[in-house]
Amino acid sequence: MTRRTAGTDDRTTATPGGSPAAATGTPDGGWVSFVGSGPGDPGLLTVRALDLLRAADVVVTEAPDHEVLVRSVLGIPTPTVVTDEDGNETVVDEGPVFLDGGFGDDGQPLTHAARAKVLLKPAKAGKHVVRLMTGDPFLYASGPEEAQACVKAGIGFEIVPGVSAATAVPAYAGIPLTTRSHREVTVVSCTDKVDWSQYADGRTLVLLSSVGPIADVASALVAAGRPASTPVAMTRVGTTTEQLTVTSTLENIAADARAAKIQPPAVTVVGDVVDLRETLSWFETKPLFGWRVLVPRTKDQAGPLSARLRGYGGVPEEVPTISVEPPRNPQQMDKAVRGLVEGRYEWIAFTSANAVRAVREKFEEYGLDARAFSGLKIAAVGDKTAEAIGAWGLRADLVPTGEQSAAGLLEVWPEYDEVLDPINRVFLPRADIATENLVAGLIDLGWECDDVTAYRTVRAAPPAAPVRDAIKTGKFDAVVFTSSSTVRNLVGIAGKPHPSTVIAVIGPATAKTAEEHGLRVDVMAPSPSAEVLADALADFGAARRLALVESGQPVTKPSDRKTASRRKVSN
Numbered sequence: 001m002t003r004r005t006a007g008t009d010d011r012t013t014a015t016p017g018g019s020p021a022a023a024t025g026t027p028d029g030g031w032v033s034f035v036g037s038g039p040g041d042p043g044l045l046t047v048r049a050l051d052l053l054r055a056a057d058v059v060v061t062e063a064p065d066h067e068v069l070v071r072s073v074l075g076i077p078t079p080t081v082v083t084d085e086d087g088n089e090t091v092v093d094e095g096p097v098f099l100d101g102g103f104g105d106d107g108q109p110l111t112h113a114a115r116a117k118v119l120l121k122p123a124k125a126g127k128h129v130v131r132l133m134t135g136d137p138f139l140y141a142s143g144p145e146e147a148q149a150c151v152k153a154g155i156g157f158e159i160v161p162g163v164s165a166a167t168a169v170p171a172y173a174g175i176p177l178t179t180r181s182h183r184e185v186t187v188v189s190c191t192d193k194v195d196w197s198q199y200a201d202g203r204t205l206v207l208l209s210s211v212g213p214i215a216d217v218a219s220a221l222v223a224a225g226r227p228a229s230t231p232v233a234m235t236r237v238g239t240t241t242e243q244l245t246v247t248s249t250l251e252n253i254a255a256d257a258r259a260a261k262i263q264p265p266a267v268t269v270v271g272d273v274v275d276l277r278e279t280l281s282w283f284e285t286k287p288l289f290g291w292r293v294l295v296p297r298t299k300d301q302a303g304p305l306s307a308r309l310r311g312y313g314g315v316p317e318e319v320p321t322i323s324v325e326p327p328r329n330p331q332q333m334d335k336a337v338r339g340l341v342e343g344r345y346e347w348i349a350f351t352s353a354n355a356v357r358a359v360r361e362k363f364e365e366y367g368l369d370a371r372a373f374s375g376l377k378i379a380a381v382g383d384k385t386a387e388a389i390g391a392w393g394l395r396a397d398l399v400p401t402g403e404q405s406a407a408g409l410l411e412v413w414p415e416y417d418e419v420l421d422p423i424n425r426v427f428l429p430r431a432d433i434a435t436e437n438l439v440a441g442l443i444d445l446g447w448e449c450d451d452v453t454a455y456r457t458v459r460a461a462p463p464a465a466p467v468r469d470a471i472k473t474g475k476f477d478a479v480v481f482t483s484s485s486t487v488r489n490l491v492g493i494a495g496k497p498h499p500s501t502v503i504a505v506i507g508p509a510t511a512k513t514a515e516e517h518g519l520r521v522d523v524m525a526p527s528p529s530a531e532v533l534a535d536a537l538a539d540f541g542a543a544r545r546l547a548l549v550e551s552g553q554p555v556t557k558p559s560d561r562k563t564a565s566r567r568k569v570s571n
Contacts, residue, residue: 030123032150033130034137036162037066041172041239042073044163050074052160053096057127060101060119066132067098097122101131112142116149123155136162140189140208166206169238169267173245174281175274177204182273190217200225204271210234211264215254221270222250231274236266241290241315243283247274286313287541291477291557292470294497296321296490305480308534312541317476319467320460321489324354327432327453336427336452337362341372345450346423349379350396351406351438353388355429358454360392370394381409382528404528405507406438416446429454433485457485462493474498477558478537481505482530484513491517500558504537506530 033052038044053059053070061067071078076095083089101118104110110118123129137143137159150157166187170177177185184203188194190210199205199221210217214234222228228251235245248256250270283289293314295306306316327333337359339345350356363369370393380386380396382404389396400408416424425448428439432453439449462468470476471494479497481487487510490497496518497503504523505511511521523540525533548555 030126030155031128032119032123032147032155032157033128033160034143034147034157035130035132035160036136036164037063037069037132037134038163039135039165039168039239040237041168042069044168044239045073046160046162048160049162052130053132055128056096056130058097058099058119058122058129060099060115060129060131062102062131062133064102070098070132071095096130112145113149115142116146119146120149120153120155123150124153133162134165136164139164139166140187165238165265165267166208169235170206170233170269172239172243172283173233173235173269174277174279174283175233175269176276176280177206177269177273179273179276182271194220196220197224202271204269204273207268207270209264210268211236211257211262211266214257214268218250218253226250226270230270231272232268232270233274233277234262234266234268236262236264238265238267239283241313243290245277245281245284247277283313285545287538287545288478289313291315291541292317292475292559293537294319294471294476294479294490294501296479296486297482305482305530305534308531309480309537312534312538314478314537317467319463319490319494321486321493323458323460325456325458326358327456329453332452333358333362333429333454336429336450337366337368339450340376340427341368343375344423345376345425345427346421347377347379347425347447348373348427348429349381349409349438349442350385350389351381351409351428351430351434353385354431355454356385356388356392359429362454379409379413381406384529405509406435406441410438410441410445413442413445424448425450428452432456459489459492468494471495471497471501474500474561475559476501478502478504480530480533480537481510481514482533484510486510487513487517487519500561502537502540502558504533504540506533 033056035049035052036046037049050073053074059067059070070076074095079091079093081089082092099118099122101115102110104114119129119131131137131146133141133143135141138161143159147157147159167177182202182204185206186199186203187206187208188199189208190213196217207217211234218232221230228249230250231247232250232253233245233247234253234257235243237243244260244262246253246256246260246262253268288309291314293309293316295309295316295318297305297318297320306318309316340348348359350359363372373394377397378389378394379398380389382400386396386399398409398412400412402408402411424446426442428442428449428451430451430453432455434451439451442449474497476497479490479501481490481504483506499520502522503514503519504525505514505521506525507528508524511524514521523536525536545555
């Protein structure tokens with residue numbers, strides 16, 4: 001037997017006014033919020049949309065990727081299956097219930113009436129339903145028909161406008177729809193028969209659902225009086241990192257779009273404003289635009305680095321290579337923490353954020369808090385570790401001013417002074433694989449060290465077969481290594497990256513390890529920071545792109561090793 005448990009009991013329902021109270025669309029509280037999801041970029045969701053998604057009992061999706069989008073922006077994990085002793089399976093899901101409102105069980109698109117039934121059933125049962133719709137619910141969407149079904153059923157509803165593809169996609173392509181010289185714009189859906197003679201003037205046209213009929217549309221516009229040389233731009237999957245824009249003319253757009261293999265969804269702009277893309281293209285010209293970047297870190301550590309890569313247009317894919325686990329024997333750690341509380345140490349030195357986390361968890365286990373550090377001096381190996389200490393409400397007394405490493409910490413560490421230092425012992429909570437250099441250096445300075453295993457680093461399980469294949473065959477454009485262990489472990493669990501893949505490392509030690517494993521290092525961060533590493537990779541990508549442009553070559557990604565088919569694609 002399989003059943004599903006959903007974590008909806010502690011959610012509040014957002015009403016049309018925005019206050020966290022029960023919605024009152026029906027006597028038992030049913031309510032439908034028609035929410036526009038925008039054209040694809042999760043960052044274009046409105047604040048109101050996020051509030052309603054957090055409060056939803058049920059989310060009725062329209063596009064196949066809507067559930068992934070909601071889970072991503074709300075931080076909801078994918079469902080897990082738990083089996084009890086009797087063999088019964090329970091699907092544990094912390095998020096709302098997801099219902100497909102776009103397609104039926106047979107894979108065919110649902111009619112307006114069928115879609116309305118999907119959302120009305122839970123609404124009539126008193127649920128707060130979010131009907132998520134691509135773009136804007138009331139612009140070339142089925143929102144009006146479904147809202148009318150709510151009226152007929154006596155279900156209260158609200159409309160939350162979304163960013164429309166008609167305006168967002170041209171903006172992401174660097175094409176303004178209006179300027180001082182072009183003040184009129186018309187949006188036309190090509191799904192029905194259109195009298196193109198009424199669009200013979202010079203106004204800007206935005207064409208939706210135009211990929212299939214573009215040849216006929218272009219011919220009709222030319223026959224109506226538009227010059228064959230009128231600029232045209234067609235952008236597929238706009239606002240995403242797969243965005244591709246083809247610029248052409250009415251005379252050639254059909255052939256150029258076919259050569260570029262443009263598939264729906266795409267938005268087409270017709271008019272002189274298209275020429276401004278040459279100087280205003282900002283999205284597709286990002287230094288890492290569309291690059292698939294492998295981030296071999298643990299999930300919690302990869303966040304800031306992945307966010308930085310996304311800002312440069314990259315598509316980070318996190319593949320854990322190590323798992324951080326408690327020490328096999330916790331007694332040494334228990335003894336050290338008791339000694340810390342009893343005043344046994346003059347210093348505690350943190351060499352990683354993981355070490356800070358391990359000590360903090362041990363404190364919480366004992367019911368202690370940051371006050372136990374009173375009178376204790378705190379050292380951090382670098383800024384990131386200092387930030388982790390700061391998040392605990394503490395301040396690091398010693399952080400290297402130069403190289404942020406064990407060697408850099410030793411350079412600024414004071415010698416033991418019998419007069420100034422009442423205690424000569426240092427508590428050093430570290431990983432089980434930490435080197436002895438720091439301990440040896442502290443001993444040379446006159447200190448005694450309790451080098452304690454605070455956590456273990458265990459090699460993660462190999463990634464899925466498609467990921468391993470992508471690593472070996474060069475489908476990743478770059479790999480960012482943030483430590484020597486990530487190099488060793490990635491090669492160990494997945495094999496060596498393909499020679500075409502750009503290798504970026506966080507510092508000299510990691511570079512040496514990469515070279516020892518037969519990897520060519522292309523990028524090295526000037527300082528040991530994950531964000532700086534992302535910046536360095538972006539600089540490399542920008543320089544590579546500029547070199548291609550200046551040499552007259554098409555802008556490609558490192559994974560694009562095949563000669564591109566002949567087409568005019570502007571980036």
